[in-house]
Amino acid sequence: MEKLRQDFLQIHPDDNVLVALRDLPAGYIAHFAGMEIKLKQHVQSKHKFTITTLRENSDVLMYGVLVGKTNSELHEGELITVDNLRHASDDFRLSERKTQWSRPDISAFANRTFNGFYRNNGTVGTANYWLVIPLVFCENRNILTLKSALEEKLGYQVESKDYADEVDALILKYKNGASAQDLLQLDLSPAGEKKGSTRLFENVDGIKFLNHDMGCGGTRLDSDALCGLLAGYISHPNVAGATVLSLGCQHAQASILKEEIAKRDPYFDKPLYIFEQQFEGTEQDLMQKALKATFAGLAEANKQTRQPATLDKLCIGLECGGSDGFSGISANPALGYVSDMMVSMGGSVILAEFPELCGVEQELSDRCIDEETAEKFMSLMKVYNAKAEANGSGFYMNPSPGNIRDGLITDAIKSAGAAKKGGTSPVTAVVDYPELANRPGLNLLCTPGNDVESTTAEVGSGANIVLFTTGLGTPTGNPIAPVIKISTNTKIFEKMSDIIDLNCGTIIDGEETIEEAAYRILDFVIQVASGEVKPKAVKLGQDDFIPWRRGVSL
Incomplete structure (x- = not known):
């Protein structure tokens, strides 16, 4: 081009x-x-x-x-x-298969590898984390207590800007009689970087503590989906093992979690410690057992080291958030080219956010490898939109005020640009949340358009790295999969360089082609997957985790 x-x-x-x-x-x-x-x-x-x-x-x-x-x-x-x-968008129907496509030139990456963590089921992680998670919101406080006890002691606190110096300056001014107006005008000197202490377990990238507000009190459908999502995280290639806290009486039972893990990995052999508070007795007994198990698990996880792996072991989640009128012209097509390169090399990519595929259903269904796959995609789209409309909020209400302000006037405009992330390759699988979506090729995963819910779902379905485009600037990440932020325009890249990794505004500025940007992105992906470079979201500890309730979320 x-x-x-x-x-x-x-x-x-x-x-x-x-x-x-x-x-x-x-x-x-x-x-x-x-x-x-x-x-x-x-x-x-x-x-x-x-x-x-x-x-x-x-x-x-x-x-x-x-x-x-x-x-x-x-x-x-x-x-x-x-x-x-x-x-407005066109209707769609089952039509002829259109799976012929032009494969991109992958010669520059044909012999490239990344250094990852091999798991016994054949998958390879781009990181090595230990998980501490609750089966129900009742255990959130205990999870946070474990986080407070373990994170800093083991050297896993976030290495980001510490605002304690600014707070000290405000306290001093207040004690010296400063008014509210004086405080607002105070020139705060920049604080330094908060440096983390040396890790005790050098081969473990971190302990991740996942809180949520689900597990009981809602529908059984939601609690079962939660167990499936958590099973996806526990069995994920970026995870070495997990400590799970359960109350005992909730809908999301430990037995359901184990069943969901077995669906995803029949020969699951990672360390998994599950403790039920109602069985253990006192909180102290529960916490001491959880601490010992977690520490022992970390010692085992630390024995694993990075080894060379071919690029077909990558499963890349494609995401966009804070989209603008340039998203479908610069960053999203660049991701589409990366997607096509990954598919050509035997890797997996996940395109999600079904409310943002409105208007391009015909093209995507035609690209499905067979009629059964096409019919599944069309059915999921129709059912999802019907649920939304039944609640007074169809797909047409997806664009946010920020989207509209920056040129995405209708959902169909937004969707046509968002779909460009999926490139041109055939759709090899259509998957409903929260099932695995890591088949080689392009996978369509039913998720909301909500950035964090969708990213959470993509990782739970197998993405071991996520490419996230943004035109307005979105500060988010994921606990276990590196999230690489890519701007659609140079202005937002320069304005929010603390949260954005790469700039595709260069395409709009006429400095490089879509293909050149894609090569640059994939090279960065390899560095991140090897642990050589930390994306901004990882450095900032942006560990956002929001399970999807199967009600309406756009």
Whole structure:
């Protein structure tokens, strides 16, 4: 592909709107396809304007698909807004298989490896963690107590900015009689980095303590799904073993958890310690047993070391959050190219966020390897949207105020750009939450569009590394899988460089092609998977973990 060196872009030849790549003033004349299109209004970068006059109720096309209907007549060169465009998408049906695709050039990565942790079931981890998790929210306090007792003593506290010095400065000023206005105006000197102490277990990347508010009091469907999700984390290649705290009487029983682990790994042999408070008796007895077991498990986990592994052992989760009008032009297509490279090398990729696949169902279902897989995808999409609409919130309500402000006017526009993360390869599997989605090739996983719920689900389904694109800036991560943040535009990369790892705004700026950006991303992935580089989310301890309740979440 050629580098972008222009003010606007037609994404697909069938599109009847153009995307502004720069801020364009009213009166600007866009020379396009032999036409001179004079802008009726100022068009901010990332937003769209019409190529020709569109009558009321006309189709608006982007990425070659229907993304909305006009609410009124729009003249040539008119800005697309939430007032003059409403969500619309095409229907979809079972059609012929379209699984032919052009494989990308992977010669630069053909002999590359990463250094990972081999598990006895044949999977390879990009990290080596010990988990401490509750089966029910009643045990959250005990989990936090274990965290307080173990984390700093073993050298696993977060190595990030410590604001204690700023607090000390505020206390001193207050004691000296400063007013509230004085405190607001106080110039706080930068605090230093908080340095972690030496790890006792040098081959263990960390102990991760996962709190949640589920396990009882909700539906059995939710508690069973929770057990499946936790089983996915315990059996995950990035996890060496786990300590589980259970109350005893809750819906999410230890026996269900063990059944779910066996589904995912019939020969599961990792250290797993489960303690039930109602059986153990006093809290002290429970905690002392949990501490001893965790310490012993860490000693065993520390015996494992990184070894070279081929890239087909990677399972990459594809995620986007805080999306903008450039997401589908820069970072998402770059991830799509990475996805195609991974598939060509025998690896696995996971495309999730089903509310953000609205409008591209036909293309994705046609790419499914067989009719059964296609029908499963279409059924999951229809059932999910019907549930949402029954609760007064269909897929059309997915875009957030930030999405809309930065050019994603309808869900179909957002979805058409989000789907670009999945590249062009055939869909080898369609999986419902919280099952495994690590089959070689492109896996579609049913999750919400909510960033943290979706990332949590992708990792539980097997992703051992996550690529996360953002146009507005999203501070999130995952407890056990490295999350690499990739910006869609240079402005947000420079503004929020403390949480974003890579910049794909270079594509918009005309500095590199999508393919060049993809090569750069995959090279960074290999470094992260080998433990040579820590992504910002790992450094900051962004261990976000939110299980999905199977009610409506977009």
